[in-house]
Each structure stands twice: as C-alpha cells, then as structure tokens.
Amino acid sequence: MLKEPALAALRGIFGDRASVAAPVLLEHAQSESLVTGALPDAVVFPRSTAEVAALAEWSTLHRVPLIGWGAGTSLEGHALALDGGVAVDFREMAAVLEIRPEDRLVRVQPGITREALNRDLRTTGLMFPVDPGANASLGGMAATRASGTTAVRYGTMRDNVRGLEVVLAGGRVIRTGTAAPKSSAGYDLTALFVGSEGTLGLITELVLKLHGQPEAVMTAVAAFPTVGAAVDCVIAVMQMGLTPARIEFLDADTVAACNAYSHLTLPVTPQLLVEFHGHPAGLAEDVGRFRALAEDFGASGLDWAEKQEDRTRLWAARHAAYRAILAARPGAKAVVTDACVPISALAQAVEETRADIAASGIPGPILGHVGDGNFHAILLVDPARPEEATIAKALAKRLAERSLRLGGTITGEHGVGFGKLPLMAAEHGEGWQVMGAVKAALDPLNLMNPGKLVPGQP
Amino acid sequence: MLKEPALAALRGIFGDRASVAAPVLLEHAQSESLVTGALPDAVVFPRSTAEVAALAEWSTLHRVPLIGWGAGTSLEGHALALDGGVAVDFREMAAVLEIRPEDRLVRVQPGITREALNRDLRTTGLMFPVDPGANASLGGMAATRASGTTAVRYGTMRDNVRGLEVVLAGGRVIRTGTAAPKSSAGYDLTALFVGSEGTLGLITELVLKLHGQPEAVMTAVAAFPTVGAAVDCVIAVMQMGLTPARIEFLDADTVAACNAYSHLTLPVTPQLLVEFHGHPAGLAEDVGRFRALAEDFGASGLDWAEKQEDRTRLWAARHAAYRAILAARPGAKAVVTDACVPISALAQAVEETRADIAASGIPGPILGHVGDGNFHAILLVDPARPEEATIAKALAKRLAERSLRLGGTITGEHGVGFGKLPLMAAEHGEGWQVMGAVKAALDPLNLMNPGKLVPGQP
Numbered sequence: 001m002l003k004e005p006a007l008a009a010l011r012g013i014f015g016d017r018a019s020v021a022a023p024v025l026l027e028h029a030q031s032e033s034l035v036t037g038a039l040p041d042a043v044v045f046p047r048s049t050a051e052v053a054a055l056a057e058w059s060t061l062h063r064v065p066l067i068g069w070g071a072g073t074s075l076e077g078h079a080l081a082l083d084g085g086v087a088v089d090f091r092e093m094a095a096v097l098e099i100r101p102e103d104r105l106v107r108v109q110p111g112i113t114r115e116a117l118n119r120d121l122r123t124t125g126l127m128f129p130v131d132p133g134a135n136a137s138l139g140g141m142a143a144t145r146a147s148g149t150t151a152v153r154y155g156t157m158r159d160n161v162r163g164l165e166v167v168l169a170g171g172r173v174i175r176t177g178t179a180a181p182k183s184s185a186g187y188d189l190t191a192l193f194v195g196s197e198g199t200l201g202l203i204t205e206l207v208l209k210l211h212g213q214p215e216a217v218m219t220a221v222a223a224f225p226t227v228g229a230a231v232d233c234v235i236a237v238m239q240m241g242l243t244p245a246r247i248e249f250l251d252a253d254t255v256a257a258c259n260a261y262s263h264l265t266l267p268v269t270p271q272l273l274v275e276f277h278g279h280p281a282g283l284a285e286d287v288g289r290f291r292a293l294a295e296d297f298g299a300s301g302l303d304w305a306e307k308q309e310d311r312t313r314l315w316a317a318r319h320a321a322y323r324a325i326l327a328a329r330p331g332a333k334a335v336v337t338d339a340c341v342p343i344s345a346l347a348q349a350v351e352e353t354r355a356d357i358a359a360s361g362i363p364g365p366i367l368g369h370v371g372d373g374n375f376h377a378i379l380l381v382d383p384a385r386p387e388e389a390t391i392a393k394a395l396a397k398r399l400a401e402r403s404l405r406l407g408g409t410i411t412g413e414h415g416v417g418f419g420k421l422p423l424m425a426a427e428h429g430e431g432w433q434v435m436g437a438v439k440a441a442l443d444p445l446n447l448m449n450p451g452k453l454v455p456g457q458p
Numbered sequence: 459m460l461k462e463p464a465l466a467a468l469r470g471i472f473g474d475r476a477s478v479a480a481p482v483l484l485e486h487a488q489s490e491s492l493v494t495g496a497l498p499d500a501v502v503f504p505r506s507t508a509e510v511a512a513l514a515e516w517s518t519l520h521r522v523p524l525i526g527w528g529a530g531t532s533l534e535g536h537a538l539a540l541d542g543g544v545a546v547d548f549r550e551m552a553a554v555l556e557i558r559p560e561d562r563l564v565r566v567q568p569g570i571t572r573e574a575l576n577r578d579l580r581t582t583g584l585m586f587p588v589d590p591g592a593n594a595s596l597g598g599m600a601a602t603r604a605s606g607t608t609a610v611r612y613g614t615m616r617d618n619v620r621g622l623e624v625v626l627a628g629g630r631v632i633r634t635g636t637a638a639p640k641s642s643a644g645y646d647l648t649a650l651f652v653g654s655e656g657t658l659g660l661i662t663e664l665v666l667k668l669h670g671q672p673e674a675v676m677t678a679v680a681a682f683p684t685v686g687a688a689v690d691c692v693i694a695v696m697q698m699g700l701t702p703a704r705i706e707f708l709d710a711d712t713v714a715a716c717n718a719y720s721h722l723t724l725p726v727t728p729q730l731l732v733e734f735h736g737h738p739a740g741l742a743e744d745v746g747r748f749r750a751l752a753e754d755f756g757a758s759g760l761d762w763a764e765k766q767e768d769r770t771r772l773w774a775a776r777h778a779a780y781r782a783i784l785a786a787r788p789g790a791k792a793v794v795t796d797a798c799v800p801i802s803a804l805a806q807a808v809e810e811t812r813a814d815i816a817a818s819g820i821p822g823p824i825l826g827h828v829g830d831g832n833f834h835a836i837l838l839v840d841p842a843r844p845e846e847a848t849i850a851k852a853l854a855k856r857l858a859e860r861s862l863r864l865g866g867t868i869t870g871e872h873g874v875g876f877g878k879l880p881l882m883a884a885e886h887g888e889g890w891q892v893m894g895a896v897k898a899a900l901d902p903l904n905l906m907n908p909g910k911l912v913p914g915q916p
Contacts, residue, residue: 102697102802145642156640158649159617174889179800181830182614183867184603184653185885186874186911187893191616191649195642212699239560241670279747282740289737342637344560372639409641416644427643431632434900435645441899442892453644 001084002041006062010042010086013054017045017092028069028087029080032134034335034381034389035419037080040067040087047092049165049173049204055088056202057171059447067449068198070140071113073132075336076417078144078197082451088202090139096120097205103179104210105162110139110203126210129154129245132413133319139203144415145195149246149318152238152371153277154211156413161194165205169443177207192438197415198449200442214245214277218287219311222274222299223267227251227354230270231347233297234370238343240293242286244371245277251354253328253365254321261324262317267301272370273318275311325365325378332363332380335392339403340374340412349406353377353399360391374412401426416453424453459542460499464520468500468544471512475503475550486527486545487538490592492793492839492847493877495538498525498545505550507623507631507662513546514660515629517905525907526656528598529571531590533794534875536602536655540909546660548597554578555663561637562668563620568597568661575666584668587612587703590871591777597661602873603653607704607776610696610829611735612669614871619652623663627901635665650896655873656907658900672703672735676745677769680732680757681725685709685812688728689805691755692828696801698751700744702829703735709812711786711823712779719782720775725759730828731776733769783823783836790821790838793850797861798832798870807864811835811857818849832870859884874911882911 065085090111163177368375523543548569621635826833
C-alpha cells in the first residue's frame, strides 16, 4: 500500500493515469503461466520518457519499486510484483517514432507490439522478424532477450536491437548505441540492458534493425518416422550451412493437438515445419538441398506450400500450438519449459526429456525452434490435482539440469524472472555474483524490478 | 619499478617467465600507431588460467596494475602501460583447446592469432571469418570488439564470441555463455567483456562461433568514375539486401599506393573490391545483381576473379594497403582514423572528410569496410615536422565529431584505448558514467588496464 504523500506525488506526475483500482491492479498481477506474484500497489500509464524519469525519481524518494509491464505475455513472472511496487504499463507509449529505410532501422516506443510494428512496416518492404509467438511488446521482448521461430536465420533480440533509451534508477536517462551498424566505443551497454528484465532500468525507446521482406518464400511440412530422425535431420541441415528462416519441430502429440485445434490433417508423427527466404534461384537451391537431406532421414509427404494462404495456415497452426495443446486437456494449466542445448546434444536432450515425461504420467507434448537447439515441453497439469504441479515442476527442473549437463542453458528465450531464479547459480557459478555486482552498481537501492534475475540482496 | 617483495612474489608465480629486462619492457611499450605509452614495470608470460588468477591476486595484494598484451597490433594504445604495471603477454597461451564441428564452435586460448586459428581449421571445412587485417590475437580481438572486411556478412567479434573465461580483479575466475546457440539466462556478460579492453578482467579462454568455408567464392574489382558513385553503389547494394562477404572501398590515392606496392595495374580511380560467398546458384544470382547495380552507378572493368590465386592476390593487396600507403610517403608515420556512420550518411561523411583532408595539406588516402559504414583515413605525417602531427590529430578529431553529428560512432572497430578517450563523453553522455560505475563495481581498486576506456577515477 502506498502512503498518502507518495500516492499524491504519483498522481502529481500521472493524474488519473495512476491507478489503484482493484481491477487494474488485478490485471497486472496475472501471468500466462503457473508463476504467480502479488498485487502491485499502483499501476501507471506513462506517455513520455520525461514521465518515466520523474517516476524513477519518485521511486527513489519514496523507496517504492518499479516493475515494467509490456503485453503481459511473459512466462517466468518477470512483470509481476513480489512485494508491492508500481507496475509501469507502457501501453500508451506504443508509437513508431521514425522509420529509416535507407539504414534499415526503426525507432519505436516500448509498448508497441511486434504485430502492430510489422503492420506499420508493411508498405516499406521491410520487416522486424523476431517472433516469439505471443504478440509481445518490443520493450518486453528486449527486456527478456526474446527470440522464437525466426532466430535461426535473423537472430534474437540480442542481434536486432541497435540502441536503447533507458531510464535508470533515480531518474537519469541514457541512450545506448548509435545508428551506425557497429561500434567499438566502450562497453556494450545495449547488450547489457537487452535481457536485463527491467532490473537495471526501464526501456523507454528502442532502435531496431529491420530486414528486407523476402522476395521469395517456401514453406514445407515433412513427416518423419521417429523423433530421432527429425532431430538428426535438423542437425544435418544446420551443419551443412543451410539457413532456413524457421525450422520447427513438433512431436506426434503436438501434431495431434494442432490437427484437432486448427483443422489440419497432418499425419500424426514427428514433423518438421520449415521455411526458406531468399532470392528465387538461391531459394530453389536451398529447397532442393533440404529435400534431399530430409529424404535421407526418411521424411515423407514433403509438401511445399508456395501460396501465401497455405503458408499462413501452417504458421497460424504453429502459433496456435500452445493453445492447441492446452485444449487437448480441457481445464489444464501449463508449465512451459524452455531448454536450449548445443545442436550436437539436441537428439539426446529431446529423447531423454520424452522418456522422463512418459514416466511421469503427465502429458507433455514437445515442440521447438530446433535449429537453435531450443525446445519446449508443455506440461499439462490439472489444477484440481496439486500433486501434478509438483510433478511438472520436478520435470522442469530436471530438464534445466539436463540442459546444463549437455552444455546448454536453463532458458533459451523465456528468461529468468523469478521462476528460473533457483537455477541461475548452477548455470553461472561466480558469474551470477558478477551480475549482482553490476545490478548493485546501477541500482543500489534495489528499486528496479527487485527479486528478479540477480542473487537476493543480503 | 616493482618493489623487491612484489617482484619476488611475481617470480614465485612465473619463474623466469617474469621479465624486467629492458628489451622486453621496450617491446611491450611499442605501438603500430602514433599513440605512445610508458614502459611497463615487468612483463609476464602466463601458461595457464591458474597463473593468471594468481597474478590477479598478486596485483590486488601489491596494488600493481595489469595490462593484457596480445599481438601488439592495436591502434589506440589499449595495451600500453600509462603509469607502470605488468604487461600480461599471452603468447604462451595460444592453443586450440577443442574443435566441435557439429556445433560449429572452437575453444581457444587468447594468444592464438586469427591466421594460426584458420590454419588449424583448414581441414575441418570451417573457418573463423573475422578479419581485422592485422594478424591479431583472438584475445585482443575480443577485448577490442574487432571486426574488419568480412563483418558485413559474418558480423564482428560481438557476434562471433559465444563465451569467455575471464580472470577478474582479485583473482576470481568466471565463465560466460554456454555452448547453446542462444540464452536468456541473465545479463549478457559475454557481450559486456567483449570490447571491454581489459578494463574489467583478463580473457583466458574464448569459445568462438565458426562458419562453413564457402562452397563458391567470387571476387571482383569495379572502377567508378567518382567517390560518390562508388559509395552510392554500396548504399544501393546494402539496401537491396545483397549480402556481400566483403565490400571494400579504396579511393584513387589508395589504389595508386596499392598498385605501386603490390604490383597491380588497377585504373587509378575509386574502386570497390567485392566478394560474395555462397552455394553456386545463389552466388551467381548475387553476382548478377551486383553487376547490374554497379553498372547503374557507372562502374567499368568489372572483372570477376574466380581463380583462387587471383583472389588471393587482390586480397593480399587490400591487406597490404596500410603498408602500401605508408610506403607512398617514405619515412612517414600514420594517424589512422576509424569513422563509422549510418549507411545513409556514408557518402556525405566520405565527401566531407576528403574535402577536409584536401584542405589540410597532409596526404590522407581513404579506404574502408563501407558495407558497415566504416572507413579509415590514413593520415601520413612527417615525424620531422611536428606541426603535421598536430594537423593530423585535429583532422582525426573533426572526423570523429562528424561521425557523431551524422548519427555514427567515434570508432567502428579500433576501440577506445586512451587515444579516443577524450571523445567518449561526446558519444555516450551520461552513459559513459554508467560504464564507469560498472568498472568500479568489478574492479574497485582500478587495477585492470587503468586509464583506458572509462572516465578517470576521481
């Protein structure tokens, strides 16, 4: 609960865009996953960097934490208050500020979603390709270092944020990066803030790299006899240096769920959903090489969807896979895991995970951006049976430990929040303490999204 | 001068691999550029991470700075002692530790040079493409966030370092990154250390991304009627989404110098030296598109060197351009500038710089990795005429200011060292203080390469 002078001062900055109404607080205490937090004390809807800077000054003066809020699609509780504080909802800072087609850059406010951005870019011949599935906000995507289906070709947010404007604890405003394609001028502050999950400051502006809309696109679904064959095919594709724009794995359970939910008729076996972007001749070459490789691994039914409507249908089904899987067990809640391993360990990681899930008695379809070694098991638990959540969390923990054992990471793209906090020491060792030291240097009062990402303050 | 107990303790760690011999000190006080420093107090040649960690403990105990030394090819004084300290020469830590062809990764020690690494990789079908021209060490390249001719396609060290082992001030050892292609697990410490120029710790191991050796390669030289036409052609190439592996600009003075030094017979006009990598059909398509564009901009003599020996000859000449330019004014020393601007501002940046140099009376051929907006003027000064160095430094300062005015950076790839230190505040504003805060958090006694990159300690 905010004390009266603090609330009055907050209203002084935001007027009726500072809310303590119960439904507004409740809306900002929800998550798409099983991770839950507490109610924030207030929610504000800033319209400018100056307002966010004033808010950060206010936060320091009144010792009230700030927690950034984008589209509310994160899965590890990043945007949830743990012990009060103000949720900073960026929905009213959602403009495209500048498009620079010659430099393939766009400057945006943090609240814009990736779908809205790409609508605004449609006529420019350019696109912002990073696609985490959810229609997330760009500020949130930068804060969590999001990626998704297209990272295998276009990279993650790490690779596609050229610069940021950030409001630091206390209200200082900095700009990182320049419009030049590269720089060696000092520490890479852009990279430091991308993935910092609001713990070092609040992102108020982003300069993003754009890519040309592909001249030609080919999409295919390929059915494989076994999980191992599909995964080995991906490994071969990546090792051959083919660069698909997307290469997604769906296990048989995922395919069955997608068939039911999106009215497809794919054979219920492990599938790869693959897309190539390029100029016509190069594309035909890539497609031919992929076909030969896939057939070597026993693929059948390799069907190239050249028509936009067929492609859209397939990718819409892929994007709906999470909802499709949830619908396969009515009333269930999901524990979404996020393993990422070296390509060489992908087959082993997937096989061990499948066996572990099969032995658990809980449904857990597997799908993922396998060109990056990244896959997810969607563990479906019945909320009426609390023992299932316990089993699912144990499965998720074993999967993270398996990733580490195989040389990978506890999270490929979902981030840490506080859901993955207990695993950070195992991944980083002493490096986690270094993260804590950086945090303490930039936010000594621990007001920026406290309780997330870094070790607890002593 | 080291006091006797400190020197004895240093000998306790390194034996006769700790040297205070004058010629050894002198070798580590030299630079390829006009930037000069002081003699270090001692030079050590570690053979293991454990020795470097012991050295960092020693440094804290005796309050003696440590300055990393790779191949000594940096241009802004990064590796020079300013007020004593120990130069840490990594030449005896130069091994390839592990090649993982399936994951396209290699683990190396910091002292290995890029040419040695690529020799070791030759039979694997893989390569490490980052090529700053000089045969630099990989540790030094990571520390300065180096790039060079191939960054336009393969990225800079920012994009090609997957993970690091770093010895921090005081002797703690951390590992950053994993073998997985991506991660969202916390702050990007790898990116923080890449480009930190030894001010946050000493890199003792690197995990690097490898790329497939290209199946097919085409190289061409294209002669343009004017600088503007050549630069506009580059802009068009990049905006069209063609991805040359290299696209280098050489002005007429540079071409004349290369002709004389490398026995070429190129027409003495502005030239683009371009290379494409790919699979055969895609490559032919790229080459055809480039040819059409280049001819639109008035290019002539477009000659594709398909034979390895012709390509090698051209790129050897490009790599020798710095020496060729130096040889064009016998006895001269070079002030090497390093501007990088948004592609949209490239023509203006190059033209204004040419006019500024022409008015100065000092020779200053221009060349660069123009696909990245990065170019260098090599200002040739007669050491016998000190006023020329003053004029050259003023030109370099104006070029850096021009870069900033046009939305670019003071250094595209050479780094800050202490040569560019006076320009950091202009580029980063308050962000430079943030870099200082990060430095103070990780190196509170300011023992890691003091006097470089960050603001002076109060």
